[in-house]
Amino acid sequence: MPAASGADVLTADEIDLLKALPEESMIDLLERVATAATELESLRRQLATRWMVVHPCPVCGAEVIGRADKIYCRPRCRQLAYMERRGN
Ligand SMILES: [Zn+2]
Numbered sequence: 001m002p003a004a005s006g007a008d009v010l011t012a013d014e015i016d017l018l019k020a021l022p023e024e025s026m027i028d029l030l031e032r033v034a035t036a037a038t039e040l041e042s043l044r045r046q047l048a049t050r051w052m053v054v055h056p057c058p059v060c061g062a063e064v065i066g067r068a069d070k071i072y073c074r075p076r077c078r079q080l081a082y083m084e085r086r087g088n
Contacts, residue, residue, distance in 0.1 A: 008076060047065070053065070059072060
């Protein structure tokens with residue numbers, strides 16, 4: 001599955017906000033995000049083996065693990081698909 005880059009996940013405003021943080025806060029924040037991501041990934045795998053469905057995201061092709069009616073892998077892809085349908 002392709003790894004998401006920061007630019008895919010955060011808006012330009014959010015990235016500016018992060019850059020304005022003092023370095024120590026930034027490092028602390030990044031460590032906490034990394035830990036949370038690892039824990040989430042582990043939980044996601046456990047759930048996937050139990051009752052969730054797995055299929056590729058129609059926008060980016062990443063694994064979508066969730067309820068059967070979950071279509072996109074993340075809000076960004078749902079938004080991109082919506083903009084595509086509107087034709088811009
Ligand atoms: Zn996607």
